[in-house]
Amino acid sequence: MASCDDPQAPSAKSTEKIPEQEATEGAADAQLHEQDRDGFSDISDSELLAVPEEAMIGSGGYDPFAEKMVQPKEVADAQVKIDDSPGTSSEVHQKEKRGITQSFIDITQRKRKQLPQTPLEKYHMKYLWVTNLCSQTWCEQQMVYEFELPAFLQPEKSAVMNAGSSIHLARELEVHDVVSVTTQTREDSWAVKFLNILSMIPVLQSGGLIREFPVFGEQDGVFLVGVIDELGYSPKGELELRELKTRGSPTLPKAAQKRSHEFQVSLYKLLFDGMVSGGLQPDLFIQHLHLMPGQELGVQVKEHANRVGITVSTFMELAELTCLNLQFSDLPMIDSLKVEYCYQENGAMLGCEVLHFNRETVLERLKYYMEFWKGLRETQGVDIEEAWKCRMCSFANICEWRTSKSTVKKRPR
DNA sequence: ATTGCTGAAGGG
Structure with missing residues (x-):
């Protein structure tokens, strides 16, 4: 639903997309890789240093141990225009550039x-x-490589x-229209999320169906952001x-x-429930995102707010209004979690799973993943039992985790 | 800060 340019780009204005509610009441693995007997041992020491040509980005090289990456400045400074439609190749390029920029900044900071x-x-x-946390559940080491070498993803x-x-976008458009709103600041971008939420609350209250509902909140000291695919009521009214x-x-x-999907929807529930039960404090946006409370909202954002019957001038006014609305609209917490699988080719339903929410388990896993992000532990690759994942990993032949495992195995002393 | 800080999900 939301699409936006880099709001920090000096000259660039960005556009956010806002859903316009329509009548909603009518809206209605692959092959199993059998486990490797020898786990990680199929990698040799010579492969360890043989970084394939594709790992090079620009004029820079990648060294898994020194973690150096350099590239021409014009690449680092390039401003990128975002394409509205998700998943286009321009988006992929944009991600690549962003990754390169990050590494560049990293080096200067470290120095x-x-x-x-x-x-x-x-x-x-x-x-x-x-x-981010979902890919972390698959393989933390792979997730790290995806951050550091985004260009390295397999095209297929x-x-x-x-x-x-594309399928998700089409489905979103079934329940609401989307309009573009120009944003000028990061505060504007968040304001648009707030306005989206404020316009979806009444739909939920009247028993309707909504898609792409933004959720966020603090978990384990870290601010977490996501989008719920779909919310609606079951025949039982849940x-x-x-x-x-x-x-x-x-x-x-x-x-x-499935474990990763279960974790994903569990996180959504955690965040949503927190939002509707008063756990979302407006101050979090200042603390974590460093947004400016007194920031005057952009003209376009204010205009849109007016169209949906809201008059606000600063970021904080809208943040407070949103938090209060979430807390006092008497919205229920999420009762059930469903994952539906369909085949891309023809849209055929493959199955539907109802997942159970176990708060303790989710919080425990969350804590473990956050320990990585907070620098409290080293990056952890997959266990030997899940080494089959490496066969379909783009980073297998440069993976530090794999090489360390195989070294241990070959030279036990 | 010299320059400057993310649409989220996307699938295996």
């Missing part, structure tokens, strides 16, 4: 102050996405992901979260992938 950085600091993240994989994005997963093959996912 200046010789302090060890937490991953959050290193990648300049004020907050995490729910999906991104093709399946782009197709998934508030139901539905997450659609489109698949490249007409098969249901294996356990490892």
